[in-house]
Amino acid sequence: MIKYWKNLSVYKKITIPLSLLAVFAIIFTYGFVTQLIKESETETLIQKARALTLQAEAVREYTAEQQRKNIFKTDLSKLDDILLTVPIYSAMQVTEKKAAELNMEFKVPKVSPRNTKNTPDNYELAILEKLKKENLNEYWSVDEETNKLRYFRPVKLTQECLLCHGDPSTSESIWGNSNGLDITGAKMEGWKAGQMHGAFELMMDMAPVQAAVFDKSLIIGIVTLIAGITIIFIAILIANRISKPLKGLALATRKVADGDLDVNVEVTSSDEIGILSKGFNEMVSKIRVTRQSLKQEKASVEKKVEEGVREAKEQKEYLEKSVAQILTEMDKLSKGDLTAALDVNTSDAIGNLFKGFNRTSGNIRKMVTEIQEAINTTVSVSMQMASGIEEMAAGAEEQSNQTSDIATSIDEMTKTVAETTRNTTSAAESAKNSGLLAEEGSDVVKKAVVAMDKIATIVSEAAEKVMGLGNNSDKIGEIIQVINEIADQTNLLALNAAIEAARAGEHGRGFAVVADEVRKLAERTTNATKEIAGMIQQIQEDTKIVVNSINTGNEEVQAGRELAEQAGEAIKNIVITANMV
Numbered sequence: 001m002i003k004y005w006k007n008l009s010v011y012k013k014i015t016i017p018l019s020l021l022a023v024f025a026i027i028f029t030y031g032f033v034t035q036l037i038k039e040s041e042t043e044t045l046i047q048k049a050r051a052l053t054l055q056a057e058a059v060r061e062y063t064a065e066q067q068r069k070n071i072f073k074t075d076l077s078k079l080d081d082i083l084l085t086v087p088i089y090s091a092m093q094v095t096e097k098k099a100a101e102l103n104m105e106f107k108v109p110k111v112s113p114r115n116t117k118n119t120p121d122n123y124e125l126a127i128l129e130k131l132k133k134e135n136l137n138e139y140w141s142v143d144e145e146t147n148k149l150r151y152f153r154p155v156k157l158t159q160e161c162l163l164c165h166g167d168p169s170t171s172e173s174i175w176g177n178s179n180g181l182d183i184t185g186a187k188m189e190g191w192k193a194g195q196m197h198g199a200f201e202l203m204m205d206m207a208p209v210q211a212a213v214f215d216k217s218l219i220i221g222i223v224t225l226i227a228g229i230t231i232i233f234i235a236i237l238i239a240n241r242i243s244k245p246l247k248g249l250a251l252a253t254r255k256v257a258d259g260d261l262d263v264n265v266e267v268t269s270s271d272e273i274g275i276l277s278k279g280f281n282e283m284v285s286k287i288r289v290t291r292q293s294l295k296q297e298k299a300s301v302e303k304k305v306e307e308g309v310r311e312a313k314e315q316k317e318y319l320e321k322s323v324a325q326i327l328t329e330m331d332k333l334s335k336g337d338l339t340a341a342l343d344v345n346t347s348d349a350i351g352n353l354f355k356g357f358n359r360t361s362g363n364i365r366k367m368v369t370e371i372q373e374a375i376n377t378t379v380s381v382s383m384q385m386a387s388g389i390e391e392m393a394a395g396a397e398e399q400s401n402q403t404s405d406i407a408t409s410i411d412e413m414t415k416t417v418a419e420t421t422r423n424t425t426s427a428a429e430s431a432k433n434s435g436l437l438a439e440e441g442s443d444v445v446k447k448a449v450v451a452m453d454k455i456a457t458i459v460s461e462a463a464e465k466v467m468g469l470g471n472n473s474d475k476i477g478e479i480i481q482v483i484n485e486i487a488d489q490t491n492l493l494a495l496n497a498a499i500e501a502a503r504a505g506e507h508g509r510g511f512a513v514v515a516d517e518v519r520k521l522a523e524r525t526t527n528a529t530k531e532i533a534g535m536i537q538q539i540q541e542d543t544k545i546v547v548n549s550i551n552t553g554n555e556e557v558q559a560g561r562e563l564a565e566q567a568g569e570a571i572k573n574i575v576i577t578a579n580m581v
Helices: 002-006 010-068 079-084 087-101 122-134 168-175 207-257 272-334 349-415 417-422 424-580
Strands: 104-107 139-143 148-156 196-205
Touching: 010 087, 010 104, 010 139, 010 148, 010 196, 010 207, 087 104, 087 196, 122 139, 122 148, 122 196, 207 272, 272 349, 272 424, 349 424
Parallel strands: none
Antiparallel strands: 104 196, 139 148, 148 196
């Protein structure tokens, strides 16, 4: 239902609700007014009935007043004459006559009536019970079976009524009989003042009322119908007044949506629709200006994109050339050509990368040269150590031989004590010769100690140079880390360039290819730096091994130096001993 309502035109959205409202107003007005007319006509009948019953009450009270003043004759002999003095009877007679004049039926229904004509039917019994139970002053209703309005007013007993309907024991004092009979010969009921045993009833035919209601309702129906048609006609005029300009706006909007910006809506009023039409024309005018600006902006953007693509191609060629140069020199470097170097012609990131490569290549070249020098120095020192050790060994052997000769001489000297005196001169000469030999051995040992000190110094210097090479290799690792960061940054720039190229659409496709090549170049640079880092790591490991070997050799040299010093002390003691001899 809501969807159907949304799809309706403005014309229908205005006319349908107003038409339905008009129809509802006609029906409601007709029904409401008809009911008012019916209630008014019915109320007229009720007013007549009420007035007639009040008149009956007035007659009844007036007759009772006359009776109290003894205006009536007391020697009446006829029953009819006697009844005329009874208040209720007088009221009934007057009301019945007037009711006939007003086309009404009059009746006094009561419980246990003396006149069978007043015997109540079931409908009347129910009303009497209702009047008594609820203590109502009046009641009326429409009997649908007889199509009559039945009006009831309760009749309550007064003191005058008790003369005939009171206590039967008073019949003798009032009427001169002891049988409990009143003047009419009827049995006294023993009722009391204030009780209700009957009511005045007026019955009125509803046909005249219904006819009057129909006539008046017909007039009202015609009037409301004309009013409803007028409302619908006005609604149609209003709908046309509103929907026609809106249709024009809708058509113009459709043309604008299709790209026709030359449309213009006619403004015929200054109300909300006129303001809307004027605003639409202004909007279309601004759209025309905006479209022209967009065309110019589009041309400018296309030009910038073309320039960007051209610059990207140039950048691609420049990067490819630079990467090719880097890869060529890296290949040379990886094959052992330490003369690899790049020509730095720019100060951009590529120029910085070339500078970093040249620094790295120079550091590697310097490191290898220093390693070679350290190795050569180590070899020379090792050879000197070997020569010194050989000399020390020869001196020690000679010293041993000389010591053996001295021991032999001493043994001979001991065994030939007798000849000592004779050969004193010969022994002195031998001792002198032994002292000379011992002094020569001491000189050799001193030379060996000096050689050992030189070897230790050379080995320490070689160890320091090798450690310096290790530090240089660490710096080269830092340079390679910088190169890796440059490559990562280049890769990130290539990714951003690819994103911007994707945003540019068709115009950025060439730039996307360039960005991809730049990314590949960055990956190749990263791989090359990883290979160089591996080489440097291997050099660092070899350097550590050389340093450990040199440290071990240095320790052995120190041990040999200590042995040489001990040998020198021993030979020195031998010389002292020989001199003593």
